[in-house]
Amino acid sequence: MKLDVLLYEAGLLTLIAAVVIMGMSLKKLTMIVREKKSIWLLPVFAAAVLAVSLVSHVYANFSVLPKLSADINGLSQALMSGDTQKLDMIKASAASLKSVLVFLKALSFTCFLLASAMLLAGTSIYLRWISK
Amino acid sequence: MAVDLMQLYTNMSAVASGIFFWAAFLIFGFIARRYSTVFKKATFYTALMIAPSGILLYSVLIMIKSSPLVKSAAANAAIQTTACGLLFLSAVFCLAGILKFNSLLNELLKYKE
Numbered sequence: 001m002k003l004d005v006l007l008y009e010a011g012l013l014t015l016i017a018a019v020v021i022m023g024m025s026l027k028k029l030t031m032i033v034r035e036k037k038s039i040w041l042l043p044v045f046a047a048a049v050l051a052v053s054l055v056s057h058v059y060a061n062f063s064v065l066p067k068l069s070a071d072i073n074g075l076s077q078a079l080m081s082g083d084t085q086k087l088d089m090i091k092a093s094a095a096s097l098k099s100v101l102v103f104l105k106a107l108s109f110t111c112f113l114l115a116s117a118m119l120l121a122g123t124s125i126y127l128r129w130i131s132k
Numbered sequence: 133m134a135v136d137l138m139q140l141y142t143n144m145s146a147v148a149s150g151i152f153f154w155a156a157f158l159i160f161g162f163i164a165r166r167y168s169t170v171f172k173k174a175t176f177y178t179a180l181m182i183a184p185s186g187i188l189l190y191s192v193l194i195m196i197k198s199s200p201l202v203k204s205a206a207a208n209a210a211i212q213t214t215a216c217g218l219l220f221l222s223a224v225f226c227l228a229g230i231l232k233f234n235s236l237l238n239e240l241l242k243y244k245e
Contacts, residue, residue, distance in 0.1 A: 011220035018227040109145035116152030123159040
């Protein structure tokens with residue numbers, strides 16, 4: 001397992017915990033200023049979206065990537081043996097796994113972007129309230 | 133072409149979300165600073181405002197990594213690991229800062245009751 005993948009996933013997990021506690025803090029802060037709006041839900045939703053990002057990242061790295069590596073190994077073996085039928089089958093499988101990986105990466109970063117936007121909205125709204 | 137576009141999209145998303153996260157935590161630090169001034173209690177707001185810098189640096193490094201300036205695979209891998217390490221460290225410090233501020237809020241709410 002690559003170090004950068006582990007660091008990214010551990011970082012994301014810690015960030016989820018931080019965002020959940022930020023939501024709890026924001027709830028307390030809204031109680032202090034006696035506001036009725038539930039802006040604290042924004043960080044909570046952000047944490048949920050971040051969890052989706054984490055799950056897709058983990059799935060891609062622990063399930064899809066090993067299958068792709070196995071396909072690449074199989075490809076070189078099929079090339080050496082000259083089995084064209086097997087070669088075509090492995091090529092198709094590798095291409096489909098590659099598109100799954102691209103999709104998961106895009107999903108992961110879209111969730112990351114959505115979560116950050118929600119978090120920014122939550123803290124900005126609160127800052128505006130107390131700046132009045 | 134589609135894969136290149138997707139790669140560009142994921143890089144842009146990583147950069148934008150890094151900036152948004154940094155700004156959100158920074159604003160939270162400003163909020164903590166105000167509470168620190170009003171209630172004269174330590175909120176470690178400076179740490180809370182500095183901690184998200186790692187997330188911003190993560191974005192900058194991702195941008196550098198995806199630029200045509202970095203061509204070597206080893207340099208790319210080193211940048212990627214450094215960026216992820218900074219993201220992790222930053223998340224840990226953000227969590228510590230928010231936990232501290234949250235405990236102050238608990239105290240304030242207890243006093244209010």
